[in-house]
Amino acid sequence: MSQPELNDEELLQRAGRRDPRAFEQLYDRLAPRLYGLLRQMLHDEREAEDVLQDSFVQLWDRAPGFDPARSKAFTWSVMIVRHKAIDRMRMLGRRNRLVESAALERSVLDADSAVAADAGQETAERAQSVLAALRELPKDQRQLIECAFLKGLTHHVIAEALNLPLGTVKTNIRRGLLRLRDLLKGGD
Amino acid sequence: MDERYEELAALNALRMLEGEEQRALDGACVSDKELRTLIAELEEATAELALLVPPAEPSAGLKKHLRAQIRSKGGTAAFGISRGAILGIAGWALAAGLAVSSIWLWNERSKFIERHDSALKAIAAAIPATDPTEEKKETLSLEDELKSIRAAYEKKQAALNTEIESLRQRETEANNRITQLTAETEALKKQDAEAQFQIASLQSEVWEYRRSEMEVVWDGRRGQGVIMLDKMPRAESGKDYQLWIVDPSQPDPVSAGVITLDDKGSVKTVFKPVVPVGETARFALSVEKKGGVPKKEGQIVFISP
Numbered sequence: 207m208s209q210p211e212l213n214d215e216e217l218l219q220r221a222g223r224r225d226p227r228a229f230e231q232l233y234d235r236l237a238p239r240l241y242g243l244l245r246q247m248l249h250d251e252r253e254a255e256d257v258l259q260d261s262f263v264q265l266w267d268r269a270p271g272f273d274p275a276r277s278k279a280f281t282w283s284v285m286i287v288r289h290k291a292i293d294r295m296r297m298l299g300r301r302n303r304l305v306e307s308a309a310l311e312r313s314v315l316d317a318d319s320a321v322a323a324d325a326g327q328e329t330a331e332r333a334q335s336v337l338a339a340l341r342e343l344p345k346d347q348r349q350l351i352e353c354a355f356l357k358g359l360t361h362h363v364i365a366e367a368l369n370l371p372l373g374t375v376k377t378n379i380r381r382g383l384l385r386l387r388d389l390l391k392g393g394d
Numbered sequence: 395m396d397e398r399y400e401e402l403a404a405l406n407a408l409r410m411l412e413g414e415e416q417r418a419l420d421g422a423c424v425s426d427k428e429l430r431t432l433i434a435e436l437e438e439a440t441a442e443l444a445l446l447v448p449p450a451e452p453s454a455g456l457k458k459h460l461r462a463q464i465r466s467k468g469g470t471a472a473f474g475i476s477r478g479a480i481l482g483i484a485g486w487a488l489a490a491g492l493a494v495s496s497i498w499l500w501n502e503r504s505k506f507i508e509r510h511d512s513a514l515k516a517i518a519a520a521i522p523a524t525d526p527t528e529e530k531k532e533t534l535s536l537e538d539e540l541k542s543i544r545a546a547y548e549k550k551q552a553a554l555n556t557e558i559e560s561l562r563q564r565e566t567e568a569n570n571r572i573t574q575l576t577a578e579t580e581a582l583k584k585q586d587a588e589a590q591f592q593i594a595s596l597q598s599e600v601w602e603y604r605r606s607e608m609e610v611v612w613d614g615r616r617g618q619g620v621i622m623l624d625k626m627p628r629a630e631s632g633k634d635y636q637l638w639i640v641d642p643s644q645p646d647p648v649s650a651g652v653i654t655l656d657d658k659g660s661v662k663t664v665f666k667p668v669v670p671v672g673e674t675a676r677f678a679l680s681v682e683k684k685g686g687v688p689k690k691e692g693q694i695v696f697i698s699p
Contacts, residue, residue, distance in 0.1 A: 226464065227532055233457060238449035246447055255452050262460050263467070277434060284441035292409050333445040340446070354408045355443050361410050380404040387439040
């Protein structure tokens with residue numbers, strides 16, 4: 207059996223047992239998607255690469271503690287990358303900076319280009335499912351989730367930028383994410 | 395579940411929490427399994443959103459940097475020394491320990507064997523099973539990397555050698571040029587040293603030529619000179635001025651040619667005697683028949699002392 211047949215979780219577990227080949231395969235598989243996300247969050251290719259490198263070093267460090275029963279490798283990686291990106295934004299003084307509402311409203315997740323660029327059939331199907339679920343959400347919930355995910359801002363900043371009550375922002379994010387979870391689990 | 399914690403879990407999934415809110419959620423989930431499950435589910439749903447972001451290829455160098463960084467963090471053993479080697483070293487160390495211990499603790503041999511077995515089991519448990527295929531792949535990967543580094547090094551070395559060769563060639567050319575210039579300088583110095591200039595300023599005893607001036611610069615080594623005449627009266631019709639060189643070794647003055655004046659009664663011209671003369675000489679200017687004569691006949695108007 208060759209390594210390319212291993213799934214993300216198996217590769218990360220092997221990396222946890224200090225297998226650099228498996229880790230490189232995991233990098234090849236995940237890095238483009240994570241780098242794409244970082245570029246959207248940081249708007250700077252150099253910063254994005256820097257954070258991507260830091261994130262993968264952390265993935266290597268933490269890989270021995272990865273438990274596939276508790277989390278998917280992809281989820282784990284995205285969470286680490288976003289956490290690092292938000293740390294970098296905080297360091298650069300961007301996180302708590304008020305942004306224009308127009309800039310937030312432009313933060314839109316659109317699977318068309320993402321799916322077309324991805325060669326993997328399974329990934330393409332997953333992306334289509336996520337997009338379908340996202341489109342099921344009311345517009346105000348969807349918009350808040352999208353700009354929070356892509357901009358990495360705090361709910362305080364988003365509320366101020368969009369001129370919305372803080373409670374409304376929190377409620378819509380809560381309702382939107384719970385609904386998204388249900389839809390992705392196959393609920394209606 | 396309390397809506398407040400649902401809210402915190404949702405905000406946490408988007409990494410929007412800070413300070414007090416984050417601490418409140420962390421504290422609550424320690425004892426709340428349902429909350430932990432909710433957090434995991436919301437994180438998974440949130441992470442799936444990354445599938446809607448267009449992928450982009452990071453630069454090729456990033457992977458190399460990452461590899462280097464992981465090695466520097468202690469991953470060297472994983473990249474550099476095979477597990478087989480580690481096992482081999484451990485085995486040898488164990489065997490040596492066994493030999494020494496068996497001499498010292500012969501009477502407790504049975505106890506030692508027990509300890510030895512348990513130690514082997516512990517080592518076996520601590521070291522994960524080695525997949526020979528993986529090791530081979532890892533070795534091949536490292537070999538490829540080494541080849542790539544060596545090829546790049548050799549290419550760089552070849553470029554440097556070419557540059558060094560070019561610099562050497564330029565250095566040789568520069569040295570040749572310096573040698574040539576030095577030789578030329580030496581030759582010029584020698585010429586200067588050898589040059590024997592004689593400068594003579596002549597006055598006329600003849601009344602008509604009392605205001606006239608005549609100067610001669612004579613290079614005895616080259617056997618030629620320059621004559622300068624000024625404020626000279628015109629030669630009579632059918633007459634010319636002729637320059638003579640008086641060489642003590644010659645019975646008669648040697649002709650240095652006819653001197654033709656301009657309209658203002660001046661001239662500056664190079665002259666050379668018709669036959670070689672000695673380095674030390676005197677000069678004379680006479681009025682001769684038109685076109686000059688081979689042997690002085692006319693009146694001398696200038697003569698150097």
